[in-house]
Amino acid sequence: xxxxxxxxxxxIRGSSHANKPVPAWPVKSHEEYKxxxxxxxxxxxxxxxxxxxxxxxKQNFGLIARTYDTDSKSDRYGxxxxxxxxxxxxxxxxxxxxVQYKVIFxxxxxxxxxxxxxxKYGTPAWDCYWSKLxxxxxxxxxxxNLTELGMGQAAEVHELWESLLLKEGGGIPxxxxxxxxxxxxxxxxxxxxxxxxxxxxxxxxxxxxxELLRETxxxxxxxxxxxxxxxxxxxxxxxxxxxxxxxxxxxxAEYREPNSARKxxxxxxxxxxxxxxxxxxxxxxxxxxxxxxxxxxxxxRSFDLPTGGVIPVFVKAExxxxxxxxxxxxxxxxAPVCTANPTxxxxxxxx
Numbered sequence: 001x002x003x004x005x006x007x008x009x010x011x012i013r014g015s016s017h018a019n020k021p022v023p024a025w026p027v028k029s030h031e032e033y034k035x036x037x038x039x040x041x042x043x044x045x046x047x048x049x050x051x052x053x054x055x056x057x058k059q060n061f062g063l064i065a066r067t068y069d070t071d072s073k074s075d076r077y078g079x080x081x082x083x084x085x086x087x088x089x090x091x092x093x094x095x096x097x098x099v100q101y102k103v104i105f106x107x108x109x110x111x112x113x114x115x116x117x118x119x120k121y122g123t124p125a126w127d128c129y130w131s132k133l134x135x136x137x138x139x140x141x142x143x144x145n146l147t148e149l150g151m152g153q154a155a156e157v158h159e160l161w162e163s164l165l166l167k168e169g170g171g172i173p174x175x176x177x178x179x180x181x182x183x184x185x186x187x188x189x190x191x192x193x194x195x196x197x198x199x200x201x202x203x204x205x206x207x208x209x210x211e212l213l214r215e216t217x218x219x220x221x222x223x224x225x226x227x228x229x230x231x232x233x234x235x236x237x238x239x240x241x242x243x244x245x246x247x248x249x250x251x252x253a254e255y256r257e258p259n260s261a262r263k264x265x266x267x268x269x270x271x272x273x274x275x276x277x278x279x280x281x282x283x284x285x286x287x288x289x290x291x292x293x294x295x296x297x298x299x300x301r302s303f304d305l306p307t308g309g310v311i312p313v314f315v316k317a318e319x320x321x322x323x324x325x326x327x328x329x330x331x332x333x334x335a336p337v338c339t340a341n342p343t344x345x346x347x348x349x350x351x
Contacts (some may be wrong), residue, residue, distance in 0.1 A: 035270060
């Protein structure tokens with residue numbers, strides 16, 4: 001990683017928040033939907049599952065072993081994923097034109113250098129000071145890349161997909177579309193996860209960049225994307241959604257997107273995808289904040305997801321006739337102001 005000069009000690013003051021309106025992001029005109037999670041199919045959707053102890057890699061991605069209405073006597077004890085896929089496709093065939101079902105694999109990027117920095121300095125100092133820098137102490141975390149550990153986490157998910165795709169008797173259904181955040185760590189994670197898998201030609205790994213799939217927007221330089229030109233130069237295999245801007249017009253150095261606005265952003269991303277993508281099994285490779293906002297948008301329970309983690313969700317979408325009620329959004333906030341010297345921890349660690 002590139003080095004960075006150590007910063008000077010900042011002013012220490014009490015906390016404050018700005019009462020700035022939430023900045024608007026470009027929203028295209030799409031159908032609007034009401035989203036709900038279909039429970040009883042993945043362990044992560046069940047209230048009894050402890051998210052802090054759950055390991056999706058040891059639990060078949062969390063798919064619950066059960067029977068389905070579409071099981072025949074001959075395949076009732078067949079491969080679980082194949083029977084689940086048959087059930088999902090059956091639901092879509094029998095549903096009316098205003099109802100859709102999709103299974104989305106929500107993948108969090110592997111460990112990035114910004115995660116290392118937050119652990120190094122501590123979350124309070126990170127949020128009030130260090131996150132606003134491009135890097136320090138030999139680390140660069142602006143649009144952070146994956147660490148070696150992060151690459152290894154993504155490789156473990158690759159191995160899981162590989163083992164389930166090759167499962168005798170019918171393996172896991174491959175995603176029909178691969179969506180990625182425009183931030184480097186998410187793209188790197190998706191590449192390591194899916195490149196090299198034996199996928200059907202019509203479902204080859206061809207990642208599509210979606211602007212709204214990015215991490216919580218603002219203040220933290222790790223969440224500021226690069227220009228479209230630079231992203232394409234680093235990852236020439238990407239396809240950018242129509243209208244993807246050259247420069248990052250959403251990120252602000254002064255204001256952070258509130259959670260209610262993030263939920264609305266993820267809801268509008270889902271509207272976009274459910275309006276335009278006929279696929280029934282999809283992959284999103286993104287971030288903890290984007291995934292948390294997506295879970296809120298589909299009325300899923302909160303679920304702690306470690307770096308490199310994956311949570312599949314079974315989503316029912318019902319078309320809204322008219323306009324969805326406009327949610328109330330809390331104002332954007334500034335970074336919390338440091339109440340202690342944020343460089344003290346860094347100094348202690350270096351001694």
